Amino acid sequence: MTALNGEDEVVGLCRDLIRxxxxxxxxxxxxxxxAAAEYVAEKLAEVGLEPRILESDSRRANVVARISGEDSSxxxxxxHGHLDVVPFNADDWTHHPLSGEIxxxxxWGRGAVDMKDMDAMIxxxxxxxxxxxRRPPRDVVLxxxxxxxxxxxxxAQWLTDNHADLFEGCTEAIGEVGGFSVSLDEARxxxxxxxxxxxxxxxxxxARGRAGHGSMLxxxxxxxxxxxxxxxxxxYEWPVRLTxxxxxFLAEVSEALELELDADDAEATVAKLGPLARMIGATLRNTANPTMLAGGYKANVIPQTATAHVDGRFLPGYEDEFFETVDRLLGPNxxxxxVYHDIAIETGFDGPLVRAMADALVAEDPGALAVPYTLSGGTDLKAFSRLGMRGFGFAPLRLPADLDFSGMFHGVDERVPTDSLRFGVRVLDRFLDGC
Structure with missing residues (x-):
C-alpha cells in the first residue's frame, strides 16, 4: 500500500464531509x-479496516471500527466524533455552509468546528x-x-444500549470539545x-388554571x-459553585497570567480572560434559561393551560441542589x-493519557500549556461514560489569536483554519504514539 500523508489529506477530507x-x-x-457514514467507512476500508455501518433508524447511521494495537492485552x-450538524440559514453565510469553500x-461550512474537523483529523x-x-500501542476503537x-x-446512546460489545475493553475516550488554543501572548x-x-x-x-372569558375576573x-x-x-442569580x-483551571490560568486568584470572587478572575470569559463563566454555576412560551388560542379566551420550556444545566455534584431550587422557583401551581435529561460528568486532570495529550501539544507548540476545563454543553461522552470510560475533549487545534472559536459552534460563517487542521493531525499522531 502506498503511504499516505495525513497533513496532505486532512483538508480535503474535511471539505468532503462538509459537502x-x-x-x-x-x-x-x-x-x-x-451518506457521511458510507464516506467514512469507505475511507477506513481503503486502509484495511473492516468498519461496520449500524443504522438505528432509516438513514440514521453510525460507523464503528477497531484497530488492533501492539499490545491487545x-x-x-x-x-469518537459525530457526523451530524445543526441546521443553518444559507442566506446568512458568506460562503454556502455546504460548500466546503477555502x-x-x-x-468554511457547517460542521467545520462541530465536528467534521475532528472526524477528518481522525x-x-x-x-x-x-x-x-504503524499500529497504535494498544487497541483503538473508532x-x-x-x-x-x-x-x-x-x-451514541443507541450504540451503548445495543452494541456495547463493540467497545469491549475501552476504558478511556477522546472526542470533542477541547484541545483548542487560547492565546495569552505571542509566545504562550x-x-x-x-x-x-x-x-x-x-x-x-x-401551568393549569381555570378557563374563562377574557373580560371577566x-x-x-x-x-x-x-x-x-x-x-x-x-x-434567579445562581450561586457560584467551584468544582x-x-x-x-482557575489556579493554572491565574499562575500563567500572574493574576491574584480570589477564591471568594472567582468571577473577577474569569472577567479578565477576555473572549474566554463567556465560555468559562457558564461553568461557575448552574444555569436555567427560559427558551419557549406557549399558551392560549384566542385573544379573548383565558386558557386552561400554558407551557414553557427551560434549558437547565447543572454542574457535576450539584444536580440535587439544581432541582430543589427549580422546584422552589416554580411555585405550587x-x-x-x-424533554431531555442527562448526567453531568467529571474526571481528574491526571494520569498517562493526560500526559500524552500535554506532551503531544508541547512537541508541536513549545508555548503550549494544557489546562482542564468544564464544558457548559454536552457531548456523546455522556453515553460512553455509562460503559465505564473516562473521557476527555481533545480535538487539537492551534488557532489564530483573533479567531472567535467558541462563537463558531452553531454559529454563522463557521470555519476552521487549514493550518489548524494540519496541526491537529500532527498532534493526534504523536498522541497515539504515546497513549
Missing part, C-alpha cells in the same frame, strides 16, 4: 448520516498510520456517530482540555402563573417534566 448534508433538526426528518482507547486560509491520522504499517446534536438517541497558548461536562435538563413547564389564570414562574427562574475542574 455531505447531514443536518439534524432533532425531529428525525432530515437527510440523516447515512492493554485497555483500549475510544476515538477562503482566507480557512475551510481519518487522516488513521489512514496515514495504517498505510505506513466511532463516528449519528444524532449527537439532538442528544444521541439514534447515535492555553490548550483547553475538557475533563467535565454540565448535566442537561431540558424541561417543559405547565379570573384569579386562576394559567398564563399569569406561568409567566411569574418563568420570570422567577429567568432572573474541582474549575478550581484547577406549575409542574415540570423532562
Amino acid at each position: 455531505i448534508d447531514s443536518t439534524n433538526a432533532g425531529d428525525n426528518t432530515g437527510p440523516g448520516e447515512r 492493554r485497555d483500549a482507547l475510544l476515538l 477562503a482566507d486560509g480557512c475551510v 481519518l487522516a491520522v488513521v489512514r496515514q498510520r495504517l498505510s505506513e504499517g 466511532a463516528f456517530t449519528a444524532d449527537e446534536e439532538a442528544g444521541g438517541s439514534y447515535g 497558548r492555553l490548550y483547553l482540555i475538557e475533563t467535565a461536562e454540565k448535566g442537561i435538563a431540558w424541561m417543559r413547564l405547565t 379570573n384569579h386562576e389564570n394559567a398564563v399569569t402563573e406561568l409567566a411569574e414562574a418563568v420570570g422567577r427562574i429567568g432572573r 474541582q475542574t474549575v478550581k484547577t 406549575v409542574t415540570r417534566e423532562f
Whole structure:
C-alpha cells in the first residue's frame, strides 16, 4: 500500500464531509448520516479496516471500527466524533455552509468546528498510520456517530444500549470539545482540555388554571402563573459553585497570567480572560434559561393551560441542589417534566493519557500549556461514560489569536483554519504514539 500523508489529506477530507448534508433538526426528518457514514467507512476500508455501518433508524447511521494495537492485552482507547450538524440559514453565510469553500486560509461550512474537523483529523491520522504499517500501542476503537446534536438517541446512546460489545475493553475516550488554543501572548497558548461536562435538563413547564372569558375576573389564570414562574427562574442569580475542574483551571490560568486568584470572587478572575470569559463563566454555576412560551388560542379566551420550556444545566455534584431550587422557583401551581435529561460528568486532570495529550501539544507548540476545563454543553461522552470510560475533549487545534472559536459552534460563517487542521493531525499522531 502506498503511504499516505495525513497533513496532505486532512483538508480535503474535511471539505468532503462538509459537502455531505447531514443536518439534524432533532425531529428525525432530515437527510440523516447515512451518506457521511458510507464516506467514512469507505475511507477506513481503503486502509484495511473492516468498519461496520449500524443504522438505528432509516438513514440514521453510525460507523464503528477497531484497530488492533501492539499490545491487545492493554485497555483500549475510544476515538469518537459525530457526523451530524445543526441546521443553518444559507442566506446568512458568506460562503454556502455546504460548500466546503477555502477562503482566507480557512475551510468554511457547517460542521467545520462541530465536528467534521475532528472526524477528518481522525481519518487522516488513521489512514496515514495504517498505510505506513504503524499500529497504535494498544487497541483503538473508532466511532463516528449519528444524532449527537439532538442528544444521541439514534447515535451514541443507541450504540451503548445495543452494541456495547463493540467497545469491549475501552476504558478511556477522546472526542470533542477541547484541545483548542487560547492565546495569552505571542509566545504562550492555553490548550483547553475538557475533563467535565454540565448535566442537561431540558424541561417543559405547565401551568393549569381555570378557563374563562377574557373580560371577566379570573384569579386562576394559567398564563399569569406561568409567566411569574418563568420570570422567577429567568432572573434567579445562581450561586457560584467551584468544582474541582474549575478550581484547577482557575489556579493554572491565574499562575500563567500572574493574576491574584480570589477564591471568594472567582468571577473577577474569569472577567479578565477576555473572549474566554463567556465560555468559562457558564461553568461557575448552574444555569436555567427560559427558551419557549406557549399558551392560549384566542385573544379573548383565558386558557386552561400554558407551557414553557427551560434549558437547565447543572454542574457535576450539584444536580440535587439544581432541582430543589427549580422546584422552589416554580411555585405550587406549575409542574415540570423532562424533554431531555442527562448526567453531568467529571474526571481528574491526571494520569498517562493526560500526559500524552500535554506532551503531544508541547512537541508541536513549545508555548503550549494544557489546562482542564468544564464544558457548559454536552457531548456523546455522556453515553460512553455509562460503559465505564473516562473521557476527555481533545480535538487539537492551534488557532489564530483573533479567531472567535467558541462563537463558531452553531454559529454563522463557521470555519476552521487549514493550518489548524494540519496541526491537529500532527498532534493526534504523536498522541497515539504515546497513549
